[in-house]
Amino acid sequence: MQKQLAKMKQSLFDQGYLDEQFIQLEELQDDANPNFVEEVVTLYYRDSVRLVQNIEQALEKNPLDFAKLDSYMHQFKGSSSSFGAKKVKTECTQFRDHCRAGNADGCKRTFQELKKEYATLKKKLEVYFQFARQAGPVEKACRPK
């Protein structure tokens, strides 16, 4: 089972959903916090809902407040990159570029893409974590307690 899990993870990486930061977080896991990464991701998805809503509302305004959108997106980007959400992060960067260019359409389009990636990643990670729980604690270098 561990093998399958490893494969899953590898594929997520290969497809560019996750990056190195995810590994960093996994390395933080120990006996005391065996599901740390899952915990973080859950926290992320819970907290970012509000942010996504804010952005959506802001995108409905006319004219767009690019500064504000940029600020929201900065936050979103920071959050997403903190656990390695690579694709989401890329979309964030693109969104910000559009903001700086004052490209309203670009922003809206990119945001749709972003939401898609955001949702896709969520599903994939849910599966992954479920698997991880079933697979049991992985042998990892534990820090001395």
Next chain:
Amino acid sequence: MNLGMKPSSFTTSSNSWKSTDVVLDQFPVGLRVLVVDDDPTCLRILEKMLRNCLYEVTKCNRAEIALRLLRDNRNGYDVVISDVHMPDMDGFKLLEHIGLEMDLPVIMMSADDGKDVVMKGVTHGACDYLIKPVRMEALKNIWQHVVRKKKHEWKDKEYQQSGGSVEEGERQQQKQPSEDVDYSSSANEGNWKNSKKRKDEEDESEDRDDTSSLKKPRVVWSVELHQQFVTAVNQLGIDKAVPKKILELMNVPGLTRENVASHLQKYRLYLRRLSGVSPHQNGFMGPTDAATFGPISSINGFDLQSLAASGQLPPQSLATIQAATLGGGRGATTSKSSSPIPPLVVDQRNIFSFENHPRQQNIINGGKQVNLLHGIPTNMDSKQLVNLHQSAAQSFTNNLSQSNNSLLAHMVQPHPRTHILNNEINGTHHVSVVHGTAYNNSISNPSTTTVDFSSRSQSTELPVNNSFALVSSNSGMSNLTSKLQEEVNSGTRGGFVPNYDVFNDLSQNQNRGAHDWGGLQSSVGSSNIQQRLGGVSSSVLVRPNGFSSNQKSGPLNSSSLTTDNSLSRIKTEKLPDMGFQNGLYHEQFGQEDLMSALLKQQQEGMGSVENEFGFDGGYHLDNLPV
């Protein structure tokens, strides 16, 4: 440092090390980190990472909370990590605050890696700038910033002190915040900081006197020095004031351009802050210094802490002191108090004053107005007191009914030092309560002559006042003394030590207008003050008004000294401080009319108070056990 686990912030992962494990060699284990980030995901990750580094982590998601935590627990943290973009306060602003008030190393972080943002971090004084997402490796080495800062401070201090007397250096070192723990003291073995210092600073520290002095790492911006600095800046014009020119104008041997530059930066921030000072605060202090004090008071809380911790005066306090000096007209500071007491002193005063408030009330109510002089009053203090009195007195008077106290209860505002000054117990049995609390903004009564402890209470409810109450009655002196002692012993510690420094500075700077102090105090958060006052209050010298209490004053002095000492518990033993305190007292008490003189001075901007006091550095901090 708290090697033990902090219940609130520790998680199971931190269980790995226990207090017993804490040992010098374990540095940087146990490094106390405060991390601030509004993003919960990032915050959680950082916390975990830091815990894994075996650091002691406290997290908060709002800058205001962070500041409060820092202020409440001055020596409780070694380093701060903060996000740049936060909803309630800009990260750079927080950085400024911390730098000024606590002078802790601050690391900024952000997903933004644009050059200008990073540059902003640099100019605001951040020790480092991390790009998010933050990796473990980056966090592992943050301890270097703590060490580096300490090292710099020592170097500067030593440098600066080289010009001064060795004593001062020692004194200052002693004044170092308790958390720094004596290098020489083996009792601090457990303190990793100490060990860290030892390890890293061994070379440097060897030179310094281990036994008595704590190294004061950085340049101590004494009141005089600050005054010089301000003079130079004003001469050049605040806009044109560049470090190089300022340095030239100041012409202080041993001062580097970098010292001036960083001080200038702080000063600028300080001024900016001043403009935002609340009006009533200004009311306390003299018109000129009101502005400066405003921010100072807030800083005071921090300053004291930071000073204590690092032995450096927070820039704010400097400003305060500066203001004081500016206002007061620079008189020659007593020779004795040569040790540059950084602005902290000012802050401390405030602290004292706040604390004293509660006491004063009691005392006053007792029937006599007592001017409780706190701590290490130096000539400056008296002056300041005077000034303070002016502002604070009013409030006091209102509250206090006693009017027989000749001493001004100028405690009114932030003169923690003033308290001390007025303790001319020897001569006059006046009890001048120079509560730092007096500085409370609440004090609005200008009637200075009466020590209005009651007014004090407004500002702070420090237990100290109780001791004063005793004073109010001549016979109460003895009681007061004991009370003071009690208070002192009860552990007012709170790092008042820096107060002493302040006082010394004050005395030195007699020039400072009392109002300066007032302002300081007012701005000081009462909560801080209260905390501080707790410790400070003990330093208040209560001098019986009066006439017959000469004898009493004697013991009182000692008691006050004791209290002061305890307050100043620089490290642990306050008593040693008494040494200089005694000196202080004697000088102070010599004048019967000191208080009135002070009052007058305040009004006039204290010109000669110092002379009266004749402190010539009696406050040397060297006695202070740091």
